[in-house]
Amino acid sequence: MDKYIITGVSGFIGSHFLDCLPNSHVLGIYHQNPPPTRPSDxxxxxxxxxxxxxxxxxxIANDSPVVIHCAAYPHINKCEVERNLGRESLAWKGNVVATQNVIDYCKKxxxxLVLLSTxxxxxxEKESYTETDKKNPNNWYGYTKSVAEDLVVNSGISDFLIVRGVVAYGQDGVGNNIIQGLVNNLVYKGKTKAVIDQKISFTYIDDITKGIxxxxxxxxxxxxxxxxSQIATPYELALKMCRRLKIALNKVKPVTMVDFFGSDEAKLRLKNAVLNAQKFLETTGRKTxxxxxGIEKIFLRYP
Ligand SMILES: NC(=O)c1ccc[n+]([C@@H]2O[C@H](COP(=O)([O-])OP(=O)(O)OC[C@H]3O[C@@H](n4cnc5c(N)ncnc54)[C@H](OP(=O)(O)O)[C@@H]3O)[C@@H](O)[C@H]2O)c1
Known part of the structure; x- marks a missing residue:
């Protein structure tokens, strides 16, 4: 039977790993919130x-050969407000120090080691990024994740994976999930705003978990x-959700990133949050x- 150690098992991506490992032994690590499924043998x-x-x-007897490190402090705005705290910030501790501790464990x-990154x-600024493109983060979150990546690359661990994903979405789950935010606004508030000048390669959660x-x-x-494999703006995503939920399209108000986030926070966002997954396709044969x-898959599960 397969065995895994998964950190951040209570988060959006970590909890979806549990969903697709029904027959595997999992040792899950959480911090403040217990995972959404019960412990068992x-x-x-x-x-x-x-x-x-x-x-x-x-x-110590844990004989899982792999640690999937999903735990992180992944909120752009919350990270940014503590940028001036540097190594004392929660982002540094949650993204850099935590990764170093996982590296030390994996080495020992x-x-x-599998590090989830972003x-x-x-x-x-570029339309799309490959694995060899130069890093240059706009925000403190991205900076701390980039430092964490470098720690892994320079750790001396030869058997590592760093897997970068983009705005993961999927059915239910906990934590960050753009689809749930949109549906909540459309169904419960009857309207939503959505950004028209940001391009995103939204990533279906199962592509991340099963792909890893x-x-x-x-x-x-x-x-x-x-x-x-499809690039869209948040506005286009919102219209797709309206069509699927049979909600009038005029319930979505198109706005710019500056209107939506304010000018300071808009600068932290990527105009093109787009990653090229060609290497992943060539390596695994899996097309995302x-x-x-992805939207159809969500509705098939929860019609
Ligand atoms: N979601 C996305 O769209 C996306 C896209 C690209 C990359 N990623 C990457 O994927 C990873 C997971 O993201 P996510 O969306 O699943 O995040 P999330 O839902 O916010 O979950 C974060 C997880 O980290 C745990 N954690 C935080 N601080 C911790 C600490 N000090 N010690 C132990 N555990 C701690 C949390 O535990 P508690 O809840 O128990 O406190 C939670 O399980 C991150 O590395 C992120 O950079 C995510």
Missing amino acids: ARIYTRHDLTTPLNNKLP FKKK ECVFSG LALIKNNSSGIFHIAG VSLDE
């Missing part, structure tokens, strides 16, 4: 603040982008779904 959950070392915390117990390591598991099974290592296909 095959699932052990342990509470641990990853900003403190892991070495003696997990059962010879585990493969398009925010790039500036968004495929990379692990394939013994792949290095940096990979997993991103949706388009936004239209």
Whole structure:
């Protein structure tokens, strides 16, 4: 039976890993919130603040060969307000210190390390980014994730994966999920605003989770982008949701990034939050779904 250690198991991506590993042994690490599924013989959950070392915390006998590190402090605005705190900021601790602690654990117990990362390591000036493009983050979140990536690359661990995704969406779950935000506004408030001048390769959650598991099974290592195969603006996404929910299209008000976020916060966002997933396709043979296909998958599960 496959065995995995997953950090951030209570978060949006971590909890979806649980959904697609029904028959695997999972040791899940959470911090403030227990995961949405119950522990069992095959699932052990342990509470641990990853900003403190892991070495003696997990059962040493744990023989999972891989740690999937989803835990992070992934909020652009919350990270930014603490930029001037530098290494004392929650973003530095949650993204950099926590990753160093996971690296130390993986080195000590010879585990493969999979780090979840983000398009925010790039500036968004280019139309699309490949794995070899130069990093140049606009925001403190992206900067701390970029430092975490560099720690992994320079850690001496040869068997690592760094997987960058872009704005993950999917059915239910917890944490960040743009679809749920839109549906809540449209259904409960009867209207929403949506941005027209930002392009995003929205990524269906199963492409990230199942894609990472495929990379692990394939013994792949290095940096990979997993991103949706259709680029759209948040406004186009909102219109697609309206059509699917049979809600009048004029319930969505098109706005610019500056109108939506304000001028200071708009500068933190990527104009083109677009990653190229060609290397992932060539390595695994898996083509990520388009936004239209992803939305259909959500409605097929929850008609
Ligand atoms: N969601 C996206 O659209 C997206 C896109 C690209 C990349 N990513 C990357 O994917 C990863 C996961 O994102 P997500 O959306 O799943 O985030 P999320 O829903 O906000 O979940 C974050 C997780 O990290 C845990 N955590 C935070 N601080 C911790 C600490 N000090 N010690 C232990 N655990 C801690 C949280 O635990 P508690 O809840 O228990 O406190 C939670 O389980 C991140 O690295 C992010 O950069 C996400």
